[in-house]
Amino acid sequence: MGLITKNAPEGDDSTSQTWLSRAKTSTPASFLGTEFLGTFAVQTWETDSGNLALIHPLTATSGTTTAYRALRQHHGEHLTSQYACLVIPQIGTQVLHPYTPRLLAHDTTGHTEEYETSWQQLALVLGQPAPYWFHQLRDRDALSGWHPGAPPALVPAADIVTPVAALTELAADEPTGSPAAAVCWYLARDVRRRGHRGVSHNIEELRKEASAGGDGAHLVLGAVPAPLHRPDPQEPSEMIRRAGWLTITERRDVLAHRVADFAQSWNAGADWHTGAVTELEPDTCSTAREWAARLTHAPRDQPPTVLEKLLLDNGNDPERDVLLHDPVAGTPVLHREPGTRRAGMLSFNLQRLPTRSPLATLTLSKGTAWVRTDDGTLWLAPERDGYGIGYGYSGTGCFTLARLIDALLDDITAPAVAPGSRGEPPRGLFALLSNSDDTTYTRAQLIAARTRTA
Numbered sequence: 001m002g003l004i005t006k007n008a009p010e011g012d013d014s015t016s017q018t019w020l021s022r023a024k025t026s027t028p029a030s031f032l033g034t035e036f037l038g039t040f041a042v043q044t045w046e047t048d049s050g051n052l053a054l055i056h057p058l059t060a061t062s063g064t065t066t067a068y069r070a071l072r073q074h075h076g077e078h079l080t081s082q083y084a085c086l087v088i089p090q091i092g093t094q095v096l097h098p099y100t101p102r103l104l105a106h107d108t109t110g111h112t113e114e115y116e117t118s119w120q121q122l123a124l125v126l127g128q129p130a131p132y133w134f135h136q137l138r139d140r141d142a143l144s145g146w147h148p149g150a151p152p153a154l155v156p157a158a159d160i161v162t163p164v165a166a167l168t169e170l171a172a173d174e175p176t177g178s179p180a181a182a183v184c185w186y187l188a189r190d191v192r193r194r195g196h197r198g199v200s201h202n203i204e205e206l207r208k209e210a211s212a213g214g215d216g217a218h219l220v221l222g223a224v225p226a227p228l229h230r231p232d233p234q235e236p237s238e239m240i241r242r243a244g245w246l247t248i249t250e251r252r253d254v255l256a257h258r259v260a261d262f263a264q265s266w267n268a269g270a271d272w273h274t275g276a277v278t279e280l281e282p283d284t285c286s287t288a289r290e291w292a293a294r295l296t297h298a299p300r301d302q303p304p305t306v307l308e309k310l311l312l313d314n315g316n317d318p319e320r321d322v323l324l325h326d327p328v329a330g331t332p333v334l335h336r337e338p339g340t341r342r343a344g345m346l347s348f349n350l351q352r353l354p355t356r357s358p359l360a361t362l363t364l365s366k367g368t369a370w371v372r373t374d375d376g377t378l379w380l381a382p383e384r385d386g387y388g389i390g391y392g393y394s395g396t397g398c399f400t401l402a403r404l405i406d407a408l409l410d411d412i413t414a415p416a417v418a419p420g421s422r423g424e425p426p427r428g429l430f431a432l433l434s435n436s437d438d439t440t441y442t443r444a445q446l447i448a449a450r451t452r453t454a
Helices: 064-082 118-124 139-144 167-172 179-211 238-249 254-267 286-292 306-312 397-411 428-434 443-451
Strands: 030-037 040-047 050-057 084-092 099-108 114-119 128-130 151-155 219-221 222-224 274-280 322-326 331-336 345-348 359-365 369-371 378-380 437-444
Touching: 030 064, 030 118, 030 139, 040 139, 050 064, 050 118, 064 084, 064 331, 084 306, 114 151, 114 428, 114 437, 128 151, 128 254, 167 179, 167 254, 179 222, 179 238, 179 254, 222 359, 238 254, 238 274, 238 306, 274 286, 274 306, 286 359, 286 369, 286 378, 306 322, 306 331, 306 345, 359 397, 359 443, 397 443
Parallel strands: 050 084, 128 219, 151 222
Antiparallel strands: 030 040, 040 050, 084 099, 099 114, 274 345, 322 331, 331 345, 359 369, 359 437, 369 378
């Protein structure tokens, strides 16, 4: 996509002191090549007024501040003599042109505040359109091989915001028929499909804006997405997804940790057997104290599992906090360092209770809901991450708890209430829980409450 550079608008007062507004170009800038500094691709241009660096971040967290810091660290006191201006395209787009990427600039001397510029202004300084790579297409080989006049490289869409390398690496080492492999292959292919469709749409809209005279008319594309050769992936069944994630979250290797990090950012681990993390204080809650009595110490001579690492990341001090194990729920528990402000225990709620014994009582204690089944086993009430349950008020948390208890009375294996799912809880049950303090209700009391209409 080669786009035509048009005349620049008159400079305004807010940018009149910037290097880009002062730079003069009598001949097109010389392109000096691409180098990689940490998580940045730095393309250097030599202009009549000094060198300019066009910097494309290669990770989602590589912003303008870290780009400037990386170049300052690399060049030290020579940065000002090496570059007059740093320009960093953003993942976000312009307000008036929603498919044209924003440009932020940072002069190395004089006007040192970060400022917004345009592709038109950049093209005037360079004497030619500058290249842009959508974040789904920032391939190192394509970036290093680019030169002015080069056609856009064909790059398989691989979004820097959601890299899938860990998924494919884990799946490649799994045996045939592995649920973990099925989960990882599906996610990787789904992410690639979404990335391809997203960037294809953005390029199409950018071209429309450019043809209508938008700022995108002053850039060229460094890459376009390579064709997809697979049909849309078919999502594995819920049983396979949950079996796959159960296997992954019990693993202790760094690859499983990376895959789990991906799942947390992608859908908050919606298909894991665990849900929310609950903070418990056995010193002040008799029910929590009963639960804590069954905990055992986790092995200390091996790396943490995926779930253990998640708890450790929420602790005070990984070297002093103590990992425990709940042998009934099969989940880790973190005993945070005693004597500190955040002392107490952290435990995962399950998304489903692994029992056939029916609900016998519901205990509400210190903000936590506990379910005891007919066989005497005590459980934290099922709860999804980010969709909390509560009582003692007429809010969303109590609404969710009422729906959950209504379901558990009929089926103890019913899942935690899902975000966005519909359905009203019984009015009587909601009224009972919304007006409750710390207490325990029997099964008979709960059934009686849900039959009341007022």
